Amino acid sequence: MKLTVNGVQHTIGAAPLTPLLHVLREELGITSPKAGCQQGGCGSCTVLVGGAPRRACLLPIAALDGAEVTTVEGLGTAEALSPIQAAFHEHYAAQCGFCTSGMVIAAHGYLEGGGSSERESIQKALAGHVCRCTGYVKIIDAVEAAAGGEVVANQRWLPQPGEEAPVEIPGAPA
Amino acid sequence: MKAVGARLPRYDGVAHVTGRTTYVDDVRVPGTLWTKALRSPVDHADITGLDLSKAEKMKGVQAVITWKDVPLLEYGHLSALGIPADEPLLAKENVRYKGQPIALVAAEDEETAQAAVEAIGLDLDEKPALFDVRKAFDADAPKVHDWGNWYPHFEGEMDRRQIRKGSIDEAFEQADLIVQGVYRPAAIEHVPIETQVCQVVPEADGRLTIYSCTQALYFSMGVVAAHLQLPLNKLKFVGGTVGGGFGGKVDTATETMCSLLALKSGRPVKWRWTREEEFLCSSTRAPWHMEIADAVTTDGWILGRKMLTLHDSGAYARFSPYGLTKHSFHHTGAYTIPHLEFDGYVVFTNRVPTTAMRGFGVTSVSFAAETHMSRIALELGLDPFEIRMKNANRKGDTSPNGIAYTDPSTIPTIQAVADELGHELSADYRTATSEPRTGEWLPEHLVGQLGDPEGH
Numbered sequence: 001m002k003l004t005v006n007g008v009q010h011t012i013g014a015a016p017l018t019p020l021l022h023v024l025r026e027e028l029g030i031t032s033p034k035a036g037c038q039q040g041g042c043g044s045c046t047v048l049v050g051g052a053p054r055r056a057c058l059l060p061i062a063a064l065d066g067a068e069v070t071t072v073e074g075l076g077t078a079e080a081l082s083p084i085q086a087a088f089h090e091h092y093a094a095q096c097g098f099c100t101s102g103m104v105i106a107a108h109g110y111l112e113g114g115g116s117s118e119r120e121s122i123q124k125a126l127a128g129h130v131c132r133c134t135g136y137v138k139i140i141d142a143v144e145a146a147a148g149g150e151v152v153a154n155q156r157w158l159p160q161p162g163e164e165a166p167v168e169i170p171g172a173p174a
Numbered sequence: 175m176k177a178v179g180a181r182l183p184r185y186d187g188v189a190h191v192t193g194r195t196t197y198v199d200d201v202r203v204p205g206t207l208w209t210k211a212l213r214s215p216v217d218h219a220d221i222t223g224l225d226l227s228k229a230e231k232m233k234g235v236q237a238v239i240t241w242k243d244v245p246l247l248e249y250g251h252l253s254a255l256g257i258p259a260d261e262p263l264l265a266k267e268n269v270r271y272k273g274q275p276i277a278l279v280a281a282e283d284e285e286t287a288q289a290a291v292e293a294i295g296l297d298l299d300e301k302p303a304l305f306d307v308r309k310a311f312d313a314d315a316p317k318v319h320d321w322g323n324w325y326p327h328f329e330g331e332m333d334r335r336q337i338r339k340g341s342i343d344e345a346f347e348q349a350d351l352i353v354q355g356v357y358r359p360a361a362i363e364h365v366p367i368e369t370q371v372c373q374v375v376p377e378a379d380g381r382l383t384i385y386s387c388t389q390a391l392y393f394s395m396g397v398v399a400a401h402l403q404l405p406l407n408k409l410k411f412v413g414g415t416v417g418g419g420f421g422g423k424v425d426t427a428t429e430t431m432c433s434l435l436a437l438k439s440g441r442p443v444k445w446r447w448t449r450e451e452e453f454l455c456s457s458t459r460a461p462w463h464m465e466i467a468d469a470v471t472t473d474g475w476i477l478g479r480k481m482l483t484l485h486d487s488g489a490y491a492r493f494s495p496y497g498l499t500k501h502s503f504h505h506t507g508a509y510t511i512p513h514l515e516f517d518g519y520v521v522f523t524n525r526v527p528t529t530a531m532r533g534f535g536v537t538s539v540s541f542a543a544e545t546h547m548s549r550i551a552l553e554l555g556l557d558p559f560e561i562r563m564k565n566a567n568r569k570g571d572t573s574p575n576g577i578a579y580t581d582p583s584t585i586p587t588i589q590a591v592a593d594e595l596g597h598e599l600s601a602d603y604r605t606a607t608s609e610p611r612t613g614e615w616l617p618e619h620l621v622g623q624l625g626d627p628e629g630h
Contacts, residue, residue: 031200032193034417036367037449044367072193085191089183097190098367098417104191132365132418 001065005030006074016062020054021045023061024071032072032101036130043129046102047071051113053106072101075108084108087146088139095133103129107143117147186415197417198371198385199446206373207236207280209435209445210287212294213455214269214276217303217524218316221268221276225295229279232293234286237439240277241266244434245403251425251492254396258327260319261490261527263401263430269298270318270489271526273455280435280443303524307463307484310521318489318522325487325495325520333519335495335502337574340513340623342469345478348619349469353550357466357542361486362459364531368417369447370456372428374436382436383410386429389419397426398433409433421530425457425492460494460528461486462501462538466546469513474554474561477619478513481505483539487520488527494520497535503575504536507543508584509562510571512623559592563603570610570627571620578625582608 003012005028014023021038024030024047036044038057045056048070076082081089084107094100103126110125122143123136131139189195226238241247241264250259265276277294281287302316309315310323317323326333346352373385388394391413399406416423428445436443447456463484469477483501487494498518505516533540547565551558566584573579585608592599602614610627611620 029202031196034197034367035199035446036369039449041449042367072191076192078188078192078194081188081191088191089187092184092187094184094187094190096366096368096416096418097186097195098197100190101193104193130365130367132367132420 001061003061003064003066004068006070012061014061017060019057020047020049020059020061020064020069021056024056024069030071030073032105034098034101036098036102041128041130042099042102043106043126044099044102046106046129048105048109051109053109070105070108072104075104082108084111084143084146087142087150091138091142091145093134093139093142099129099131103131103139107139107146110143111147115143115147117144119144122147195415197368197415198373198387199368199417201373201385203373203375203442203444206442206444207282207435207439208284208287209278209280209432209443210284210291211275211431211445211451212277212279212291212296213451214265214272214274214298216269216298216300217272217305218318219269219298219300221265221297222299223295223297224277226277228293228295229290232281232286232290234282235279235290236282236441237280237435237443238277238290238294239431239434239438240264243438244401244430246401249397249400251397252496253400255496257491257495260321261492270522271524273451273526274489275431275455278431278435278445280439280441305523305525307461307486307521307523310484310523316524318524321522323522325491325522328495335498335516335518335520337502337505337514337516339574339576340478342478342480342513342515345469345513345619346480348471348477350472351470351553352467353470353546353553354465354467355542355546355549357462357464357538357545359462359538359541361461361525361528362531363453363456364418364420364422364458365452366416366418366420366422369449369452370423370427371444371446372432373442373444374429374432375442376436376440377410381408381410382433383412384429384433386411386413387416387419387423388413388426388429389416389421389423393424394426394429398430401430402433402437420532421459421534422456424530425527427456455526457488457492457527457529459531460488460497460538462542464539464542466542468511468546468550470550470554472554474550474556474564475617475619476509476511476550476565478515479506479511480515481517483516483518484521485518485535486523486525486528488523488525490522490527491520492527492529493534494528497530500535501539503573504539505543506574507540507547508567508582508587509543509547509565510567510620510623511565512620514574516574557600559588559597559599560603563588563599563606564615566608568608568611568615570624572623572625576625578627580627584608
């Protein structure tokens with residue numbers, strides 16, 4: 001069967017009931033989706049299938065012939081973060097980072113689907129994603145900012161070529 | 175001071191949001207074996223038979239380990255601090271909690287490892303189990319531990335953490351009222367989204383590379399070296415990337431057993447707990463049983479506190495004696511009480527061993543002490559803010575263990591809380607500070623009880 005992941009087509013030979021999560025992590029080496037519970041309860045394995053958020057741990061590969069899958073690896077890069085990635089970074093929405101891939105990809109799907117910046121609507125979109133570090137407030141802040149079109153000049157936070165790290169800190173007292 | 179007050183980027187933020195952070199489960203080592211554990215299916219039993227023969231012969235099984243494979247079977251988490259060892263790495267003669275590991279299998283894949291675990295013959299002679307710390311002291315209570323049902327090795331071989339300060343009898347004689355309360359916060363599972371996970375690689379030079387999700391890298395290194403009886407230079411720990419810990423990854427849960435499997439099989443080994451294992455077998459925050467009786471005056475001074483704490487340690491000691499010690503030092507909360515009688519016990523039950531979690535030992539007593547302050551205020555009909563500020567720690571007040579406070583922050587904290595909540599404080603309390611007690615803030619019962627505000 002064929003599976004397109006982040007724009008690259010793969011031929012998959014795994015047994016039909018193999019979960020998509022296993023194929024991504026163990027066969028394709030795409031490790032951003034995490035095996036947090038493997039029973040659909042935590043959201044850390046979430047990927048987009050045809051643009052819709054799905055729990056990769058519960059999806060048998062047989063149901064996905066010809067499908068298009070997007071993971072966080074398919075969004076922005078470290079040098080050019082996507083708006084939702086930049087917002088998560090800017091708003092400290094990632095702490096230990098383990099749930100972040102699932103959160104970011106679900107939020108990306110929400111924004112691509114025209115999701116609003118209403119906090120209640122964001123909460124609904126991210127319901128079922130468990131985070132034990134943040135208390136969710138900063139995650140919702142980040143999605144709200146991205147949905148509201150906030151442009152984040154996050155690249156300033158990365159040492160640029162030729163620049164000594166750490167970079168100058170915005171807002172720091174002299 | 176460029177950093178203070180500035181919004182600093184997280185050093186790992188970009189890696190997190192791009193999915194490029196490498197957690198232990200993301201490490202890829204060719205030829206890695208998968209691990210599964212045979213765990214006790216019951217709360218308390220003697221092990222009367224363990225038959226590995228079928229499991230060891232299964233195709234794809236590369237190593238099976240039991241207690242016989244561990245060079246030093248018992249090494250306590252706090253052995254290095256003089257707290258004796260009590261917990262075998264793998265169960266030997268008995269099991270004391272449901273989920274206790276008995277044997278581990280490393281096999282070519284997860285399914286084979288699980289099938290081999292199920293092929294191990296295990297005979298148990300089940301015994302009555304103890305779950306209620308209050309029943310641990312009964313003559314007919316199930317016997318949980320070789321040491322008895324409570325930890326007997328505090329300094330001087332005392333069987334409790336004890337604090338005596340001032341004259342508790344005097345305080346209770348002078349009291350207008352005795353206010354009592356019982357507080358019982360429950361166990362809490364940490365639920366990190368990353369379950370316990372470890373990858374060990376036996377290197378060609380004889381060393382072991384250990385990818386660990388521990389919160390305490392050098393601590394875990396010492397624990398593994400002790401169990402394996404290897405010098406530290408044979409262990410290369412790779413860590414620092416933790417998918418949530420909250421105290422639950424202070425215990426060295428996987429590294430030693432994975433190392434033994436890697437040494438026995440000569441292959442890289444990985445062990446990732448399922449969510450079920452994480453819930454059922456990983457350590458939790460302890461349940462606590464706390465009884466407080468305070469000698470108080472009608473105008474809101476607390477003259478003395480009697481307190482009994484039963485700290486549910488689960489089946490083994492781990493960090494509990496340390497947690498209870500912290501607890502005892504904080505048992506007056508942020509307040510000064512001159513006459514104290516505190517007795518705390520680390521009680522063993524047939525629960526999963528308990529461990530650190532955010533404010534280990536102190537969170538429980540803060541809950542009890544603060545609830546009790548509000549209860550006193552309610553019983554006396556006084557303002558719960560003002561009764562707190564009256565008894566609040568000030569410079570020169572002394573802690574339960576006799577240390578003089580040099581920079582207590584109780585009073586400004588309560589003032590700030592009152593401001594946030596829009597709670598009106600009377601003039602005396604609005605202008606109160608943490609400066610050493612004088613005048614109306616120095617009642618008779620505190621005279622002669624003060625330490626040096628400049629330190630001891």
